[in-house]
Amino acid sequence: MEENEVMNGELNAVKPDYESEIIGIIRSNDTPKAIMNRLEDYHESDIADVIEKLSEQERKKFYRVCSLDILADIFEHLDEEKSVQFIGEMDIKRAAAIIERLDTDTASEILRETDKSKRVLIIDLLPAEVRKEIQLIASFDEDEIGSRMTTNCIIIKEGMTIKQAMNELVSQAEENDNITTLFVVDEENEFCGAIDLKDLITARSSASLDSLIASSFPYVYAAEQTADCIEKLKDYSESIIPVLDDSNRLLGVITSQNIIEAVDDEMGEDYAMLAGLTAEEDLNETLTQSMKKRMPWLLILLGLGIVVSTVVGTFEKVVAQLTIIMAFQSLILDMAGNVGTQSLAVTIRVLMDENLTAKQKLHLVTKEMRVGFCNGLLLGSISFVLIGLYIYLFKHKTLMFSYAVSGCIGVSLVLAMLISSAVGTLIPLFFKKIKVDPAVASGPLITTVNDLVAVVSYYGLSWILLLNVLNITS
16 A cells, blocks of 8 residues: 555656646747757647647747647647637738648637638638638538538548559548548449448458448438437447538538537536526626526526415415424425436436437336335435434424424425426426427426425425324424
């Protein structure tokens, strides 16, 4: 144990400080060639992390010293905001040269956010083929999977020999680094299938290329919504998936990095939406803009909150005669809210499948209700025993009183969790039915509705069971 700690300590002690080293190299008075020779020992991701910590003057020196190919690789590791900022600091010709070397999806994203006057100048300096590819990506809405694709891939024609396909691979590999999978198209550029690089390399020259083509290879359409494609993309272990137009012609590909970014973006949007926010909110918005986006939901929830408070007010008699039940109100509210949120999360995920049948939806509702009921039964039983013991020992009430109150709490917990699981499932299903994004509308609404459910269940049962059936008062 001690020996391992010493070894770990020694490893941590000799771990290089890449940031300081890279900054030191860039700030040195070495010749441009000497600086580049030293920087080539570092990964582009490490250099990307350092650039923003340099002054603008130091960055401009770095832009002039660094080779275009390495600069392009560094930009692939920067976020969009920083990429736009740094492109804006370069002269037009160097900026255009960097854009030309980037993956088309990255280049399109940067140009989309670049100042219009500079964007026009950069596009004019790009080769016609690159300009066409970027315009293709830019033609898709941000929510469409086509906006995330790249044209960086190997494409070969149907009917080639093995030797011709190998020659085409070598030729295209100079400009494309996504070479693990080759895509086959016919004379009309219609997608025919894919070939694994290993299969092509190991194939005998006398073999037929058609025998290597996987015609069942997964694909998506460029106009499909990213959110609808995510589950399909995640289901396959392919590192690259083709993107087709509506005529089944190959337009480009989605890489594993694109898929990860899409998943992250969708999760971030859904998380914001579950809080009643909009996906477009960011740190750059003004106070007024943020308020306008959030206020409609807050007004709705305020109205529902008033309803909840009014319902509590109708049970004044219960609270007045059984003050002890107030101490356990938050328990019922919290558990109901937690169950509803869990059911909501499950339902939102399931609803990503557009082919869900009515039978499957019914099964989902009944399953979530069964889960809510069983969990409520278990937690209600635990609450019955422990809360009854607590009231008896610490509040010095009679055994009958203690377990009458804890029994009411236990039953309320079962009922609240059962209903909340149903609410957490039915509300997003309803919003999906009426073409409203369930992730946007469900979160805050379910929280408040579950509060109402919990309050009615708890105080209603207290009034019925404790006051009217058992005639128990404090």
